[in-house]
Amino acid sequence: ADQNTTINDFVRHTCNRTHELKNLCLSQISSEPRNDLKSNLTGLLMIFVNHSISDFKNDISFLEKEINSNKISRDTKDMLEDCLQNFQIGSVNLQETMEILQTKTGYDAEQLPVTNVVNLAVECFDDFEGTPIPSEWQSRYNASFALLNLSLSMINLITCNRDYACIP
Structure with a gap:
């Protein structure tokens, strides 16, 4: 199919409203085969949550592998274990979000469990101020975090649409 069929005006307009996440927004939606999800904010939110679910599965596998390797320091291992625990809880929250959306x-958009996942992701580094973050984990984490922020952007837009006074 022609690329333009998957990126409609609604999608383009919505992704523009995600500001610095615009390109990620467009690429995530382009890679989604289900065109029926591309006509409303809840559909776009479902695309992002679904992609986060698979990202988190990969992140969890990566963390388990790293933790079980003997290549990392004790502090780094402790940090990755915290991240693993939080990402496992986050993964469940993402599944719960998907069930609610379906x-x-x-x-209530603001009560969706995905909003908790962002906090869990941030907190995994909290106790490790001086601990260097392995570069491969940092780049995986950044990608997953940006995708979570796209879900938050959709939640903000959904909430704003219900409350006309709000300017996202």
Whole structure:
């Protein structure tokens, strides 16, 4: 299919409103085969949450592998274990978010579990101020975090649409 069929005006307009995440927004939506999700904010949110679910699965596998290797210091291992624990909880929260989006029409966007996942992701480094972050984990983490922020952007837009006074 022609690339333009997957990027409609609604998608382009919405991705423009995600500011610095615009290119990620467009590429995530382009790579999504389900065109039926590309016509409303909840659909776009489902695309991002779904992609986060697979990102998190890969992140969890990566962390388990790193933790079990003997290449890292004790501090780094402790940090990665914290991240692993938080990403495992986050993964469950993402699945729960998907279930709500698929089954409930009157969901409260601000109460979706995905909002908790962002906090979990940030907190995994909290106790490790001076500990160097392995570069491969840093780049995986950054990619996953940016994708989570796209979900938050959609939640903000959904909330703003319900509350007309809000300017995202």
